[in-house]
Amino acid sequence: MSLKGPSPQHHEGSALRIAIVHARWNETIIEPLVAGAKEKLLACGVKESNIVVQSCPGSWELPIAVQRLFSASQIQNTATGGPSATDLLASSTTDLTSLPGSSASSAGAFDAIIAVGVLIKGETMHFEYIAESTCQGLMRVQLDTGVPVILGVLTVLNDEQAKARAGVEGKGHNHGEDWGLAAVEMGVKRKE
Numbered sequence: 651m652s653l654k655g656p657s658p659q660h661h662e663g664s665a666l667r668i669a670i671v672h673a674r675w676n677e678t679i680i681e682p683l684v685a686g687a688k689e690k691l692l693a694c695g696v697k698e699s700n701i702v703v704q705s706c707p708g709s710w711e712l713p714i715a716v717q718r719l720f721s722a723s724q725i726q727n728t729a730t731g732g733p734s735a736t737d738l739l740a741s742s743t744t745d746l747t748s749l750p751g752s753s754a755s756s757a758g759a760f761d762a763i764i765a766v767g768v769l770i771k772g773e774t775m776h777f778e779y780i781a782e783s784t785c786q787g788l789m790r791v792q793l794d795t796g797v798p799v800i801l802g803v804l805t806v807l808n809d810e811q812a813k814a815r816a817g818v819e820g821k822g823h824n825h826g827e828d829w830g831l832a833a834v835e836m837g838v839k840r841k842e
């Protein structure tokens with residue numbers, strides 16, 4: 651067993667509804683990661699009809715793409731102690747629920763969300779800024795909503811590292827599988 655991977659546990663996912671939100675940059679890596687996560691969801695009993703897959707342009711958009719799955723009333727920005735989204739809605743003169751992406755979607759029914767992106771270091775500092783902001787943003791969404799958001803964002807220094815973490819060309823291990831298992835575990839625990 652790898653020194654690094656999570657120690658395996660089995661959790662039964664037949665009652666879970668899971669969303670996978672993935673970026674479209676570096677799609678030759680994204681695709682196997684998403685497939686690996688979905689394979690493990692199904693292996694744990696999650697119904698195919700309860701797995702929703704959506705995409706966004708890049709990893710920078712992942713936090714807002716995940717957050718827009720929730721209605722404003724499901725987002726409590728308790729992290730800052732500020733007014734909840736409900737308070738803001740009540741005081742707002744604008745009907746925020748009419749804004750695109752703020753519809754009271756059925757996202758509240760999601761038991762966990764997997765956010766998948768592949769960031770590959772280039773010649774500039776762009777990588778660092780996106781990586782930090784995306785990770786902080788996804789952490790904030792999960793704490794604001796109470797719905798586990800599994801961090802499926804690879805932050806690698808070159809293509810070879812990305813391939814090894816997606817199990818591409820028979821190399822390494824597909825981390826998407828770990829993210830699928832984590833989503834089932836956290837989704838089950840959220841319902842306990």
Ligand SMILES: O=c1[nH]c(NC[C@H](O)[C@H](O)[C@H](O)CO)c([N+](=O)[O-])c(=O)[nH]1
Nearest residue numbers: 673675707708709710711767768769770
């Ligand atoms: O998902 C990624 N987005 C990337 N950039 C796009 C970014 O996520 C946004 O989509 C874009 O800046 C528009 O907001 C990447 N690089 O720039 O290298 C990358 O490697 N991976």
